[in-house]
Amino acid sequence: MRFDTVIIGGGLAGLTAGICLQQEGRSCAIVSTGQNALHFFSGSFESVEAPTPRMSDLFTQAGIAVHYSPGVRLMPLGTFRPAALSLSDVTLAETPKFARKVLIVNFLGYQDFFTTFLADGLEREGMSCRIATLDLPETGQIMSSPSEMRSVQIARVMDRAWEKAVQEVRILLKDEDTVILPQVFGLNDSSVPERVRQAIPARVIFVGTLPPSVPGIRTQQLLKRRFEVLGGTYLSGDEVLQAHLHDGAVHSIVTRNLGSHYLEADHFILASGGFFSKGLKSNPFQVSEPVFGLDVRQAGDRSAWYDPDFKADQPYLQFGVETDEALHPLLGGRPVRNLYAIGSVLGGTRPELGTGAGLALRSAFAAADGILESPVIPNEA
């Protein structure tokens, strides 16, 4: 099967590149090994200072509501982090003391939302807090399974029963000016967070939970749908096993599911992620890039991979695929001319592109530009 571009990895980086290319009429396939890091997305695009018009368009056209307002956001354990560009249900404030009186609401039996930590964090900033619990029959039913009172299961219920939750919150609300709720609204129906906000007569802040991230999953689904609506081909649950190179360029790739049916393309993008996503593999002796065997920046001896202090910057997180200026990765010291590496497979090799979501977006745009600028090779098929 032949495409203009085949993208390895269906996370934020891969989907962004795919959408950009597909928008310009380039046919793309994305090969995705299972679901990706967007499922653990914090909701904030770290290291993005201000969104470019292009970023805004990407989100708007996919139906993803984002907002930009530099400030701080409240983290699930009651701490504050600077943030700027975020999904719209991640509320930002200018300063940590953003309210006078806060009502923190949780669902009965939901252990993945840390009300006491939040209250402690807010009280330290001088706000007064009250913790309340919602006991809805709709969410109570989930608890019959001891392991499944988790974000997504609650969110699934909230997609249809959010009005009942709002009703209860309104009853609980006394003189508080702010209500904090867990991020379990708007899994499949992205309008829910805004409707909840409108229906509660106080400022509403959605705070993160233990993964999976409901806003993250929604973002993934909307981006994927956008890509498919544009005509892109998303191959889920497949894995790239091998690549065929010819004369310094990638000719085709082999996947587990398609076997002898190779995927051919003029351009390839490697957006396979870091260690978790298996874009980088490691054993006691080395870190490697498994599909192409690309050059990987790494510390030699494994004792130099780690800092014994968990909190410190871990050297292994800086490892990644080496590239030239145009993001063509190096193989044996030489760039592969029709291949681009984007997102966290780069690790910290390109600090000017930032980290996390910022790195994914910036490098995806850069790779898409590189491909769009190169002359179109007539498709023989």
Place this chain on the structure above:
Amino acid sequence: MNTPDTFDVIILGGGITGAGTQRDCAMRGLRTLLIERSDIATGATGRNHGLLHSGARYAVNDAESAAECIKENMILRQIASHCIEETDGLFITLPEDDLGYQKTFVESCRRAGIDAQVIDPDLARRLEPSVNPDLIGAVRVPDGSVDPFRLCAANMLDAKLHGGQVRLHTEVTGFIREGDAITGVHTVNRQTGEKRDFHAPVVVNACGIWGHRMAGLAGVNVGMFPAKGALLIFAHRVNNLVINRCRKPSNADILVPGDTVCIIGTTSTRIPFEECDSVAVTPEEVDLLITEGAKLAPSLSSTRILRAYAGVRPLVSADDDPSGRNISRGIVCLDHEQRDGLKGFVTITGGKLMTYRLMAEIATDTVCRKLGVDKPCTTAVTPLPGSEEKSYEAVAKRIWESPSMAQKAAAARLGTSAERIRSGNRLDDALVCECEEVSVGEIENAVERLDVSTLTDLRRRTRVGMGTCQGEFCACRAAGLLARAHGCTAQARADLQDFIQERWKGNFPIGWGDTLREAEYTQWVYKHVLGL
């Protein structure tokens, strides 16, 4: 003098020896206090294989230890069934080993009273499919596995049920003396900073390798030789029988299945006393453990490793041998009144996890003699709390009729004490730790009954965070429960940090493959998603 801070005996050290000694003393009617500067089982007790020795390992070189082991092995099966798995073990001979050693080995075992059966290598391969298929000889022995945390907690719980008191996270800063007698200790609580004195006519030093320092504080010398042993925990059980090498004891020649994991060890390296508090596992030790371990069970060379850790054996040099060459692994009980003229001070050390009960009995006999108490020891015939019934299947069925996974797992961990767990409603039944199936009810039970103050304490009593994810998810949930139980959130947050750091300490020495993937994920979750 009968103030609340006065006891018949104070036991220093919350390892298995201290806990066992407290239980024995308490069962003989003494008013006891146990003081531990950290948590239970933080020293050598919790940092070994968890092997329920049959004694076979010592049979050739140390007949006395071997005989002690098999005797205690049989006792523990009766009194501590919920801490023990009766797996049996194999001593295998590989082509590079001398098969002639097997004969000496079996004869020595028989002399020590250990039931050692030579079996056909084919049968060994069938009994234990993970065993190195190249083996040329196999002997079956009554080895097993023991959970040292559970054993320690159960001893302490029983001591408390007999009126004993336990003070964890409490450090002894000095001894109270009256003339040539020790009559108590000065302490400071390491969490609250509270200083407090406790009095008793006898103080027992059961501090393992730290007993050296404690004796020094009392003004006497106990010659000890810290020997570090490193071990690796694999992420699931590859074997169901203990596998040993049938040769002179050496590095990494024991693979023990325990609970949901299996453990290979150990190495042996002399270290300075200053390092006892912060032993680290080196890459060389890790490589050696895997390479040698793979000779017992080849699949270890491709099985995910969860964690590396090391303990320090409290080896004691004989009194007449200050050089330390003549090191005994046997039990050493020193009455410092006889030895050094210091009254009211007893050191119990040496020995091993297997013989803790006997050590406790010897120490308690000494204490009783000093106090003029004449009561027989009953610890060998009285089951520990939780071990009143042997089969956890039967226990679970009796309590819950059709038990859930978490209830089955709780019965396997706690034995009959599982009936104390609140259950039957959705809030208590909710899972905190999904890897090890630990419910909210079980955690609350541990907090209420088993002296839990930190997350790491909780891990030792419930296996929360001991599974594959190493606490990634359950640590936060458990921290929430602890914050609620103790009413202190700031403490819980700091505690969470310590817990994650403690896990990382065991992860990075084996940080590659899936462990590194998990580490990256944990970094992401804690730093970027949760904001720790």
Place this chain on the structure above:
Amino acid sequence: MKIQEYTVSKYNFEECMKCTVCTVYCPVLQVNPAYPGPKQAGPDGERLRLKDPYFFNYALKYCMNCKRCEVACPSGVHVADLIQAARIKYSRDVPKLRDRILASTDLMGSLARPFAPVVNGVTGLGITRSVLDATLQIDHRRVFPKYSGRSFEAWLRRRAKEQAAYREQVAYFHGCYVNYNYPALGKDLVKVLNALGVGVQLLDKEQCCGIAYITNGMSDQAAKHARHNLEALRKAVDGKGLKVLTTSSTCTLTLRDEYPNLLGIDNSDVREAVLLATRYIYERLEQGATLHFRPDFRLKVAYHTPCHLERLGWGVFSERLLRMIPGVEFTLLDSACCGIAGTYGFKKENYEASQAIGEALFSQIRDIKPDVVACDCETCKWQIEMSTGFTVRHPISILADALEA
């Protein structure tokens, strides 16, 4: 190999990062709180089961083996395989009569077919369905697939000579459904292949692939079928050098993957030769073959990717074939389980769950209002037709309809 160069475990269960993504995509978990979920039932449970088979949980029977957990898993854990393998290894449940009847799709077919009008009449009757419900706990709201009066095998056998005349040949594993219930699909395939210049042969006595035996706890039966079918496949593949085409995504997954992964039966010598017809046809077209389509063909098609096709990763071939038909207005439905899962939805205790699982898909179909829903799976067809009233056609049948006479 150097130490720890790779780490492996059965069904990759140690690769599980406990990320819980599988639980997001498990259709059963969404509706049945008695099911512990793929993570608990799979990799978490496995560690405990390795300690003691006592930790086997009978609630694993609620898994419908749709494999969406495996498609979603970022770590490559074979979650559903783990669960099904645990059921095979540890379950001591004796299958109910009902489950045995539902599982025996070919036996049912060969018994019912000669009496098709009678059987169809009887199983269609409200009273019969009530009786089935009361006696066998087969839900009365289910309509049994109709049995065809003449089997596909008989139809093709009569055309053997005509088919043999084609220079190129393939074998066809038609499966129970085409043989007993819906020979029209088989005929459509023959039409399309003939148009490509390819003749179709039967295998030497194929049997039911056995998937229903696996999911209903009768793995010994399944293994018998597997061994029989592998012999038949080998005769075609090794003996005659043929590709073996299929039209059922579930049969395909079973023949290719469930035999080795769940039943431990090696099929590596023939696995690559077993292909969905859609893939084969797409590849032929890619290599330059052509099909001539009717210029007046107009059809609004919404395509549903069945779970097992999603796992195979071959939905793209159906999609591309449909898109290349001039006059087809194509919409790709969000990939989601329809809820039937073979015989799962037929069981009375699963009916409500089954319908609730499919609801997202049904409402998307209702919104789009297609002329037909396209889908490669026979049981999805029953479920979607029953639940939405929209007609479901196999992509091959749509292709056949669009061909110039």
